[in-house]
Amino acid sequence: MENNLPLGFSFALAQNPEAMKAFSSFPEEKQTEILNRAKSVVSKSEMQALVNGLSVQES
Secondary structure (H helix, E strand, O other), X not given: OOOOOOHHHHHHHHXXXXXXXXXXXXXXXXXXXXXXXXXXXXXXXXXXXXXXXXXXXXX
């Protein structure tokens, strides 16, 4: 997978180790889907909600 994470997404992941672990365990197709959603986020709180939701999703 290419390493072009949106900056806000990277920061939010860095603040949530569980979400980072979950994201890295997802298959590439699911990671791409999440990154596409992250690119359309318009606020910090929306990005945090997206990232916080990762730790409760199943791969």
